[in-house]
Amino acid sequence: MKTMKVSIFSYLIFTSLIAFAQPKEAVENWKGKKVLLIGAHPDDDHQSHGTLAMLNKNGNEIYILTMSTGNVGTKDTKLGKDDLAKIRRIEQLDAMKQIGLSEDRYINLGYDDGRLEFANKEEAIGKLVYYIRKLKPDVLMAFDPGYNYQVWHKSDHRAAAYLAADAVRAAEWPLMYEGHIIQDKLEAHVIPEFLFYGGNVSDKNTIVDITDFVDQRVNAGSKYVSQWTSGWNNYLGHDIENYPAAEKEKLFNKIKGRIKVIDGKFVERFRYHQGAPDSMGHGPRD
Numbered sequence: 029m030k031t032m033k034v035s036i037f038s039y040l041i042f043t044s045l046i047a048f049a050q051p052k053e054a055v056e057n058w059k060g061k062k063v064l065l066i067g068a069h070p071d072d073d074h075q076s077h078g079t080l081a082m083l084n085k086n087g088n089e090i091y092i093l094t095m096s097t098g099n100v101g102t103k104d105t106k107l108g109k110d111d112l113a114k115i116r117r118i119e120q121l122d123a124m125k126q127i128g129l130s131e132d133r134y135i136n137l138g139y140d141d142g143r144l145e146f147a148n149k150e151e152a153i154g155k156l157v158y159y160i161r162k163l164k165p166d167v168l169m170a171f172d173p174g175y176n177y178q179v180w181h182k183s184d185h186r187a188a189a190y191l192a193a194d195a196v197r198a199a200e201w202p203l204m205y206e207g208h209i210i211q212d213k214l215e216a217h218v219i220p221e222f223l224f225y226g227g228n229v230s231d232k233n234t235i236v237d238i239t240d241f242v243d244q245r246v247n248a249g250s251k252y253v254s255q256w257t258s259g260w261n262n263y264l265g266h267d268i269e270n271y272p273a274a275e276k277e278k279l280f281n282k283i284k285g286r287i288k289v290i291d292g293k294f295v296e297r298f299r300y301h302q303g304a305p306d307s308m309g310h311g312p313r314d
């Protein structure tokens with residue numbers, strides 16, 4: 029019984045801390061913010077496409093930064109890495125168009141897919157710091173590096189999670205990557221708010237109602253034909269109409285079926301953090 033009471037007490041403390049971290053202003057009401065999303069692959073932003081479509085419609089300025097070209101993910105032996113990099117770029121830009129974002133909102137750092145963990149870490153962080161200082165985002169969206177413990181992600185995702193977190197911290201110190209300040213005339217920048225995606229459900233503290241943006245998310249997802257259709261094994265071009273007849277409906281149903289539904293509403297869930305980058309991954313400590 030005592031153990032149960034302690035468990036309930038711990039749960040209440042934990043949930044109140046998580047609840048405390050939620051944005052004062054609901055994400056649905058955000059306006060005029062600059063948002064930078066950092067992902068590893070040209071489809072990592074998809075799980076946030078409803079939120080991004082909504083933020084874009086509400087007058088926020090969205091940028092997508094993808095670290096790799098996505099030039100490895102295929103089972104089609106006819107495709108080489110250069111072919112795939114081009115295909116993934118076109119798919120990414122087509123998907124972004126569906127949520128209202130044009131090519132000038134896209135940055136690709138050009139790293140090889142599947143090997144982000146082996147990229148030169150100082151160089152990769154420097155590139156991220158450069159874009160953070162150049163764009164000066166109010167909000168960073170990134171793979172969740174974890175809350176109190178590291179979150180396991182597959183290889184490029186875990187690299188992107190930690191490279192982004194480390195870059196956020198470095199960007200605030202003018203004597204780190206000081207060439208940006210001295211030569212590029214940029215300023216050190218502190219990102220005040222974070223929406224982490226892809227983390228543990230128990231760490232997520234923010235639910236965004238994307239019901240009105242489901243169609244945009246589904247249409248955006250339908251552009252990834254080289255990944256999410258039989259194009260994975262046998263790529264037949266960008267147009268879904270080139271693929272076997274049932275594919276289109278199957279793809280749309282698959283994409284819609286992946287969206288979380290809570291209380292009859294379609295949602296995307298995040299871990300929100302506000303405050304110093306140093307504390308983005310943990311609660312209060314002594």
Ligand SMILES: [Zn+2]
Pocket residue numbers: 068069071072185
């Ligand atoms: Zn990915």
